[in-house]
Every structure is written in C-alpha cells, then in structure tokens.
Amino acid sequence: MSFVKTKNATMSDVAKLAGVSMKTVSRVFNNEKYVSQDKKDKILEAAAELNFKPSLQARGLAGHKSYIVGLFVDEPSGDYISKVLRSTLRACGEAGYHLVVEVLKERGDEAKLRRVLNSIRFDGVVLSPPICDDLVVLNALRASGVPTARIGPGLDAPDMVQVQIDDYRAAYEMTEYLIGKGHKRIAFIKGDPNHACSMERERGYVRALQGHGIPVSYDLMVPGMFSFASGRAAAETLFAGAVRPTAIFAANDEMAAGVLAVARERGIQVPSELSIVGFDDDAVATVVSPALTTVRQPVEEMAAAAFEMLMGDEADGVEDGQAGRRTHAYEIRVRESVADLKG
Amino acid sequence: MSFVKTKNATMSDVAKLAGVSMKTVSRVFNNEKYVSQDKKDKILEAAAELNFKPSLQARGLAGHKSYIVGLFVDEPSGDYISKVLRSTLRACGEAGYHLVVEVLKERGDEAKLRRVLNSIRFDGVVLSPPICDDLVVLNALRASGVPTARIGPGLDAPDMVQVQIDDYRAAYEMTEYLIGKGHKRIAFIKGDPNHACSMERERGYVRALQGHGIPVSYDLMVPGMFSFASGRAAAETLFAGAVRPTAIFAANDEMAAGVLAVARERGIQVPSELSIVGFDDDAVATVVSPALTTVRQPVEEMAAAAFEMLMGDEADGVEDGQAGRRTHAYEIRVRESVADLKG
DNA sequence: CCCCGATATGACAGCGCTGTCTTATTTTAA
C-alpha cells in the first residue's frame, strides 16, 4: 500500500473549478456577505471536491486574523491546567481556532515571551494562574495589542477579560462550615505565594475565624506550595505541635491529600480524629479515601467563559477599553473527610 | 500608564538598518552558511535593536518549514497526557518549535483531521494513545506526508517514529512479582480495549500465570476502561465473587485507585487482606494510601525521545523509508500495596 | 597567470491568501 502525497488544493484551484474569482471564494470561507447562493453552492462543492481548506499561514499573513489562540501556562501539568486546556481546546475546535500552548516558567520569562509574541500573531491569549498576575507578561501583552483573558487573576485589569471565583468568600464559607461542625482548632495550610488566590483563601480563613470569635493562631497557619509534598510537610509540622488541630483546611486538594497520607501513616483516623478539607475539587479529591470535602471551582466553565468573552461574536470591547468580567459561583462539595464534633 | 502598541519590525527593516539585503538577514536567522561574521554581527545587533523576530506565518508560507509541531490527543486530561504534553512542550521550546494541540475524539474523527491537516502545515506530528493506532489517522498523515511519531503504539508502522515500552513483558514481570510474593488468586482488571497496550498487558498477565502453572480463571479477569470509576466497578464485581482474590492487578493506576477506594469502604485492609498493583506510575499512585506498587513507564523520556527522533538534526529517514524506533525500559516500582504471603 | 571551486551577497519572484478599490447590477426610498 502506497500513499500518494496529496498536495493541498489552493484557493485559486477552487476558484477555477467553480468559475469565479479567488476573492469570491475567500468571501465564502470568511462568511462575508454579498455572495449569491448559487455561487456559494458551486464554490462549496468545488472546495469539497478538491478537499480544500484555507491555509492558516496564508490567512495569517494576508489578513487580520490568524485563527490562533495562545494558552500560556506556568506548568503544563496538574488537574487545574488540564481542565483549562480541555475546555479551551473544545472551545477552539468549535470556533475554528487552533491552540498554541506556550510555557512561561518563572516570573517574567520575558525573553521567551517576546520571542513568542513577535513570531506569532495571536488572535487572543488565555493566561492561567499564576502568570495571569505577572505584570511583565501583562504589559508585554498590552504592548503587543493582543486581546487577553485571565483565568483566576488576583489583581484587576480592566482592559482584559477576567474570569474568577471569589476565593475569599469561598474560603470564608468553608471555614465557617468547619466551625459549624464544632471545630475550633482549625489549621490552615497556605498556598503557593506566587498564586494570587493564596492570599485570598488565607484571608477568608482568618476572617471567618475572627468573625466567629475564634482566636487566630499563627502556629496553626503553615506554609505550603500547592503540592502533595508540601501538604505532607505541612502536616508533619502541624502534627509536631503540642495540641493537634481537629481540622485542617488545606488551600488546595493536593495538599489536603498529602495531609491525608501522613495521617494514615501515623494511624490518625480521618475524619473521626482529624477532619481535612481542601479547595478546587481537583481530581485527587475523589480518588483518595475518605473523599475530600472541598470547594468546587468550575474551572471548565470558567475557561469556556473566558474564551467566549475573548473570541466570541460580540468581540466585546476587548480591543479598546473595558473587557468582560465574570465571577463564577463556587460550591462546597461535602464528602467524607469532615467529622461533626457536635453530633 | 498607556501602552504603545509595538508594531513588529520586519525583516526588511532589519536589512535596512544593517545595510544588507533581506536575503542575508534571512540567512542569519536560518543559520545558513556563507555569511561573513561582521555582517552577521551587524544584523544581529540591528535585530536586537528593533526587537525583531521572524514571523511564523510568513516563514511557513514562503519556506518549507512551519516551525509548528502538532500533538494529537484523544482526551487532553489525565496524567499520561500531561506528561507527554509537558515533555513535548519543553522539547519544542528548546528547538524553537511551537506546539499546536488538537483533540481527535472517537476513532477516526476524519472530518476534523482533514480540516486540520489541510489548514496547517505541520513540520511533524506526535500521536499519543489511543489514536496512535487509529488507521484512519495514520493513513491521513501518510497521505499528507507529515513526519509522524507515535508514543506507545500497538501495531508497528515502519514509516513512522515509534517509542514504546514492552507492555507485555512489564505485565508479565509484574504478575510474576505477585506470584513471587506467594499470590495465586490474582485478578486482572483489563484496560480500555481501544488502547493497544490493553491487550499486551492482558497477555502478559495470562502468560505469566500459565508460565507458573497457575490456572487462568476468566472469572478473575474483569473489564475496565482505565478510569477510576471503572476500577471501582471492577472491584465491586470481583468482591461479589465467591472467593476473593488475594491480589488484584489493574491495567492502570487509576483503576487500581478505584479498587483501593472500594476496599477501604468495605473495610478490606490493603495490603494485609488484599494486595493491589497498577500500571503506569501515574500521579495517583503516590497520592493514595497505601501508595501503589506499579510499573513505571518513563513517559516523559519517551515523549522527548519521540520528539528528538522526529525533529532532531539527523532528520532521520522519517521522510522516506524507515523511521526511528525505540523501546524504553520500564521499571517495577515497589511501594506499599502488596503483601508478602510467604512472610 | 588563468581557471576553478569555495565563499559571500543580492535581485526577484512568489508562497496562498485578504484588504481595498472599482465596477456592475439590483433594490429601495422618495
């Protein structure tokens, strides 16, 4: 079996076959108006016969659209990014865009950023945490005039699309939930300080305690980096303390899973002896036992909304002044990792 | 603070500034020979001053390289794909390529495939399981003449780069490991039949039992789909049987985690009452407790090798006859989920 | 001293499209 290399038909081939000018073919493929139905039919038929699809690069060069959307991430693994990727990919597919993923490590990998922005003309760029709060990146994007959407940003940027949840309120509510279950010694494992949401979640925790007259003890607040390992380390620290907390609120689920693992190793029963809650409703939350009570963040809807506001028909004012903004609803997902101390 | 939209300098701008022809600038940016050192310096300097980077689309249109590599996946989430993505992204970054991710759901999403292949000229395409074994995809790629690499393929395709592990041997060895620990009633949870590796792993399990004189019982082989949920379901089936197996070999870690969850719910101690092993050394393997004994598959090295063989300098015979092939070493990762019955 | 290959550079066309402008043919409003 030998495969004949099919060389792609060009627009002018289609034009010839359909007996029209190239420009008319172009009009059809760009859904412009002012093309009669019969020519349109003829062109579509000819295109199908030749298996024609317009070349991305040529379109990008000649026109004002590249049909390329960028997704800039810090680290391409993890459940959060996977969700963003999946959702963005679906949206791109449906809207006829292609997704170019670029990794921008470390705050302000400016060299790579400039290189990428100069060499590809993106129709839009989606920024995921934590680089959605990297000023170097934001300014470079502004300077190059690319419409940008940020998912889960910390600070506001009115000229960019922004999609988020209220991390502060969510953490407040989760803490309150724990308090409502009779917990008073509630520890908190902080998130990666590079992520803007970390501060918000911490604030929510602190304020909730204060709001319920529970003293905030800095011994109960330990640093974390959003990783399983850092969750483990934080648990060790917490368990080394004089009095063990009755509940631990980890700023994300991966860390909560780390706590769970340490608890298990030490024979600490969860939830009877120790309650654990996380944040994000990451895939791990339902994979560990007991399943983690956590805050569900609708990442996929958020990414879809971001894309829609960025690239959607209304085309918004992304290009000029104000860009769209949306705050999505979070949801406390009660599972099996919290004990009711007042039972 | 207002941001001036920086319009990108073009090659002709650079040429003017450096006092040479565009072609010479082009030569410098393509590392062609026959450019004197002083002109090269002048050009590089001018380019830096103008912050010039050649346009991807123009290069793609005019030249024979697009600097775009495609990663075609079935489903963009999961630890396996994350690893492939991360590794490929790194390789692309280092080699100056950009990665376009495309989702090809369901066997032979031919419409989308053709659309994508016609509209973007890829310099290379990487296929992850299970679509690396989709004949429609393979043939379309052949027809369009794009050099292709397949990660973890089932059937051989001599004209494409191929990187894999020996799933059969690995499963054989893992089964043998269990047998060595004194297990005789070893159940097997099969993988998604769409994935070629599923058959191999199953074969390895069956042959190992046979090789050690242990009768193969089809009651102990239950279907699975590589998902946590299907692992749970398989566990329920297995636990409903008359005699519980002493060990369960799940064809991947996610399913093994599902088994673990069901065991925990039913109060079955792991590993003392039931041993569980998985495959892949997925992130979940170390997140659950007890951590899973599993087969580590060096996915990232494999993806890196695939990229190197595809796009590397030797440029290989990917374009003509034989393409590179590599079988990587797997490794049994012993953790805490297996009991020694002969202790 | 001349010819040859290696080295160095540029002119020019054109990749496959889209933007702009022009021309022609309706339709609508007044």
Next chain:
DNA sequence: TTAAAATAAGACAGCGCTGTCATATCGGGG
C-alpha cells in the same frame, strides 16, 4: 421616475518571508 443605497463580483497589490538564480570576490593549484 430617479437618486441613493444595497448587493454582487472581480482586479490588483502585497502581507513577510524563503527559494532560486545570478553575480562577485577570493585563494589556490596547474
């Protein structure tokens, strides 16, 4: 009925590069 507006289609240039071919210079070997 007639000007103005909407509709329909094409000619043409050019996006920012690279391939090809032509040209020019240089250092040897014969």
